[in-house]
Amino acid sequence: MKVAKFGGSSVANAVQYKKVANIILSDAERKAVVVSAPGKRHSDDVKTTDLLINLATSINENGYDEAVFNAILDRYKEIIEGLTLDDELLKSISDSLQEIISLYRYDEERLLDALKSSGEDNNAKVMTAYLVSLGQKATYISPKEAGLIVTDEPGNAQILPEAYEKVAELRNREGILVIPGFFGYSYQGHIVTFPRGGSDITGSIIAAGMNAVEYENFTDIDSIYCVNPNMVKNPCALKEITYREMRELAYSGFSIFHDEALQPIFQKGIPVCVKNTNHPEAKGTRIVLERELNEEPVIGIASDAGFCSVNITKYLMNRELGFGRRLLAILEDEGILYEHTPSGIDNLSIILREHQLDNGKEERVFNRIRQELLVDNVNIERNLAMIMVVGEGMKHAVGIASKATQALVDSGSNIKMINQGSSEVSMVFGVDGDSVNRAVNCLYNVYFPVQEKTFQ
């Protein structure tokens, strides 16, 4: 049994709906289907979810922005007419939106959550109607019926452990189950949306709860690539990658998923398959617990700019019990997440995303470091990029560091930081933000010497 999730672009209009239906019906294993709200039909388009957010913010005691309301309805209208479904469906969508507005008019947070969730909810209803119109046994399952019990925190729902038992019961249902992504219900009876990556969270929970053999994630790319296609031309596609490789590649260029979304299936070891709705013949990329290694130790190169290094020196730092802890406590207190902390004997650097020090925070943090830790010096180096070289094979290979550093030298990049030794499957390099493109290309050429090949 498989759970298939379709992202916004896969359900953006009637043409896309037909592709989705073909995909669902081509494999009897695809029993549970999770759908997003209608996404962009073209690059200048507005996502239905964004329209719903605009509608929510337009609502006041005098009414709401009718143009926005109509724009939302138009999205469903286009789909319903394109699929020649019953007009009543559109009427019921319009009624349900009106109902949400009158119910939550005076509760801003609940109103936003309920309107946002309607994007997925109505799309699931339309998808069900379409599958039924094709003669299939298909059933809309509301998150309430599915058992998606969550915490009562608007916009930041967390699944409760008892949800999984209820979700498991869906296995006994017949036919195709269509479940809207993005939200659950709290014990207080409220619709509560998940944080970013919400539909993937739903899909992942459903797959974990139903103990699926595979979680299929249909989107608009053929596969995950070994490097960001915006940085390297025609990079090779990855057929299979492990969860921990995926996680180590978390710097941008690999942000197909929101990391939190995969936790439920990761914990059960269920494979994820990333596939293309517009090109379902492509094999996609499977994310698995373990994979067979081949001779290439490196599977991917991720990179991201916008980092900085806060460098701290203090004589005899290495003898001072508690220094590191007190430094990290200041960062925590200021809500700052950090990436790496390379250290010498009397010095320590904190690598973090630069924007976290905006709006006066830099000065405040520096003053606290000076005053509370009595350091000899603290300064900042800006405009750094991090490059992560990743592969399960690295733990058995010799000379990875030497090959990679040579490639970076050849690219003319100045290596500002090297961090290796925690993960067996990754190595991190810090370089000047300006040289990241050439650095990544040089590394790519070293580890993936043949262009346009499919990896494995």
Next chain:
Amino acid sequence: MKVAKFGGSSVANAVQYKKVANIILSDAERKAVVVSAPGKRHSDDVKTTDLLINLATSINENGYDEAVFNAILDRYKEIIEGLTLDDELLKSISDSLQEIISLYRYDEERLLDALKSSGEDNNAKVMTAYLVSLGQKATYISPKEAGLIVTDEPGNAQILPEAYEKVAELRNREGILVIPGFFGYSYQGHIVTFPRGGSDITGSIIAAGMNAVEYENFTDIDSIYCVNPNMVKNPCALKEITYREMRELAYSGFSIFHDEALQPIFQKGIPVCVKNTNHPEAKGTRIVLERELNEEPVIGIASDAGFCSVNITKYLMNRELGFGRRLLAILEDEGILYEHTPSGIDNLSIILREHQLDNGKEERVFNRIRQELLVDNVNIERNLAMIMVVGEGMKHAVGIASKATQALVDSGSNIKMINQGSSEVSMVFGVDGDSVNRAVNCLYNVYFPVQEKTFQ
């Protein structure tokens, strides 16, 4: 004006005393002299300080170990007779020891501190008498007279800030001032000894207080070497090294000083010169605030074994605000100092000296990490060695990392950790404990290709 400190081996017997006097008298700038207690005369010898500790522990209500008492007196007797000084000097040393014993018989800690300090104190008196016998104007200055006011913590005295003003007044004294190392006086009037490296602490405080142009540290080696002479044959000697290079080389092989000892002069930027009492013509090694760079970016390679890596993995670790701080708080709570913390996305390692996890601490710390941080996994990798490659020139040189990693690969070492990016002047590599010797030799051959040369 220079302050010269002579270590235990430099004042171990009459022959050494004569060398010291020659050194003092050969440079009129050598105004203040700090002496240790008589050290070992040969490798099987016992240091006077150790005899004094034995004497202290032998004392009970019935008396003390007379053999030890006499062995101590014999050390001074040999010196006094060898230099044909007045016999009364020996009598006064014997009387002063008896006085300490009767004064502190019932206070174990004070007794130990007072007896230990007598080793340096009596040696300073003998040295003064010897210089006077040579027709010099020389004066014994007790730490009390010098103004070495310290905290009242037996065996762990810390200098109080007001001491420096008093020490500065010594500049106005005429002739050669001979000051015993290793102890100061508390406001309560007690003799209190400094922690490890005590005579160097005294020398460093005197040099800082008197604002010396140089602090000379006379010991029994010609210079500091670029690598541990026990690991590489005839390594090149260092003529000049900066404080921060010295500090980054703090892993063993460079432990001529106890790091804390140099803090007072480091803060004033006073150069240290390491010289050999037995070979004063040798130029020694100067430790300075800044040095002129030459074409060699690397100045030294330090290494030490006995480290381990505690490796921790937790899914979404990089999103968890406060994870690092809570981990370090556990270590702090257990009194564990760590060296480095390399990190990936979902993993973090703590590199620390292995012995710190002895006596059941490993299990307790691991249990706390599991229970308090809810990690997915924690394990330990033992028998690691750390290698530190250091040099002020590294900040301007390209390709250091690539050259170093290639050398390590060529040596057959498996690189377990690389840490670069905090210090501009160092790079740390973790390798198997078993391969550290070959790794260091390979690095040495790469960075110091010509053997037996003097660096710079």
